[in-house]
Amino acid sequence: MQNKQIAERIKLRCRARSVAIKTVLSECEINHSFLYDMEHKDRSPSCDKIVKLADYLDCSTDYLLGRTDNPKINK
Template sequence: MQNIHIATTIKLLCKVRGISINAFLKECELTKSFIYDLEKRNASPSADKLTKISNYFDCSVDYLLGRTDNPDSHKK
């Protein structure tokens, strides 16, 4: 279930920021099947991938994982 949340959050962040999923995947050097794998295959992203994604969107990993509703929780 957490992986589906990650995929949903990524889609939302792309939509809010006006970024296509393909552009996001390319910029983060992720495979084209990354989102599908999260949603349908219940694949778990590595810590490295989560870090790349959080850096790309400038949000916390906790936000991607659904541990907080505040994407800026990593900022002091």
């Protein structure tokens, strides 16, 4: 999956959970430019960051990575 698509899934989960992206990134101790870097600089997220985000957003890492369209599968 492209980094832009992963960033979009993170944003979708933030909206679904009614939480601001800035809040999620702050709570997960991830740099505020994380999504921008993924979308515009084609930077890949580390496994650690994907796991932190999946835990915080109550979804599976497979969902964030585009391996499934169901956020709860493999959780």
